Amino acid sequence: xISRIKWxxxxxxxxxxxxxxxxxxxxxxxxxxxxxxxWHASVLYVSRSENQPILGSALGIxxxxxxxxxxxxxxxxxxxxxxxxxxxxxxxxxx
Numbered sequence: 001x002i003s004r005i006k007w008x009x010x011x012x013x014x015x016x017x018x019x020x021x022x023x024x025x026x027x028x029x030x031x032x033x034x035x036x037x038x039w040h041a042s043v044l045y046v047s048r049s050e051n052q053p054i055l056g057s058a059l060g061i062x063x064x065x066x067x068x069x070x071x072x073x074x075x076x077x078x079x080x081x082x083x084x085x086x087x088x089x090x091x092x093x094x095x
Contacts, residue, residue, distance in 0.1 A: 002046060002050055006087060007088060009040060010084040012060075013077050014081045016033075016063075016074075017074055023070060026073055030067055036064045037060075037065060040057045040058075040064065044057035052087070055087065056080060056083040056087045060077075
């Protein structure tokens with residue numbers, strides 16, 4: 001179950017890594033990135049309660065709050081997506 005939730009988090013981060021979508025979300029709809037941060041906080045809580053890695057969700061929260069720096073925002077979302085993909089592939093107990 002947790003791997004499906006992390007796949008959704010990975011998809012969101014990967015979507016925000018694409019410059020046109022990341023810039024649109026960051027500049028036009030900053031509340032969207034706050035919702036993404038709340039999503040990552042929820043995933044972090046569930047991951048923590050199931051003894052799963054939490055680094056990807058923590059990086060996702062940080063990336064969401066780097067909204068004011070356009071290039072850094074895109075790089076941070078990319079790093080969070082890579083870490084989430086690694087956690088999905090190598091996390092303990094993921095199917």
